[in-house]
Amino acid sequence: MISSDLLDMMAFSYNKGIDSLDGALAMVSERWLYLPSSDELPCSDDTPVDNEDQNFIPNLLLFLLEFIWAERNDWFFGVDMGIYHTTGINPLVPVVPDGFLSLGVARRKGGQSRKSYVVWEEEGVVPSFVLEVALGIGRSRYTSGDVQREVLYWYDERGKRYLTPEEQLARYRERFGELP
Template sequence: MLVVLQYEPKLRLPTSAELPCSDDTPVDNENQNFIPNLLLFLLKFIFGKRTDWFFGVDMGIYHTTGVSPLVPVVPDGFLSLGVERHRQGRQRKSYVVWEENGVVPIFVLEVASRTPGGEYDTKMGIYAKLGVLHYLVYNPDYWQRDRHQPFEVYRLVDGEYQLQIGEPYWMPEVGLGIGRAPYQDGELEIEALYWYNQQGVRYLTPEEQLARYQERFGELL
């Protein structure tokens, strides 16, 4: 049966300037800020001069597949491809799908926290309906409480998320893999998420690249 959607001329979707830029919900652990910001920082070097991508951190995604276009979903991080790096030469306050030619994020990251945030049910359902292809729940601290694994990647198949295996997890549509590795934060070594190439080799931070260069350069002296 052919279903024809009727256009409602009275329906006017708000612009990004008219929408709140976040839900003002504070994070309750450092990882929720550090992990996605590290991924963003690395992307700026990996993608180089590419201008067809956007990575949002703790930013509202406004869409028309939920209860209301005025109610955003706010992941800890997300990646969209095929959009302007800086929309109309400006920084985004929020990601408004109907202003992005309908492009939804291809990858979404949720970092589980002390306060359960619906990562495995409510938000998962929202992202599935929205059409996010790859969904990662990173849960290094509360995975036993939630009865899940610390690192779980889901792929959208026929409208439902299926848990994937393997780490780093390769995303061919993105051209990147993602996985865990140590990060040296001063004297403290912590776990972080990194991007990987198709061969499973981790992309280094600029500091790591400089250290390797200095080590090799010193060997030549």
């Protein structure tokens, strides 16, 4: 199967008068020579747009992974971080999910935190899990003490909401009393 990048390159080559595959491949190689480093790419636009839940969920996942995989150094979980890649129209425009996990990469790059996740600096390793918290789906009111907020709940295919662990525990106590 021919990739869309190869087809684009072939069409561009034809329009530029490059009539051999070697010439076209040389042009693709040149494209990779001019990709900026992570130090040259923007890592923040200083525009806060996430709400509390969009920060809480990916940061909780990061905390759990750091606890569970404390001894591992072959993974990276980014939160609200730009992912620069070459599969889109412009490699200078990042995708910025709420969170993402990449496996098979160094936890810290050269002992430093990453400013952005730059796929061409990660030997082509793309995230294997991407999280985008979609507010408005499964939304309901939740009260904790005197604080009330909207939260997301899981629903089954029939639209019935799954009980939270706290609700499951309360239901158990109603039926059977305290835990043994």
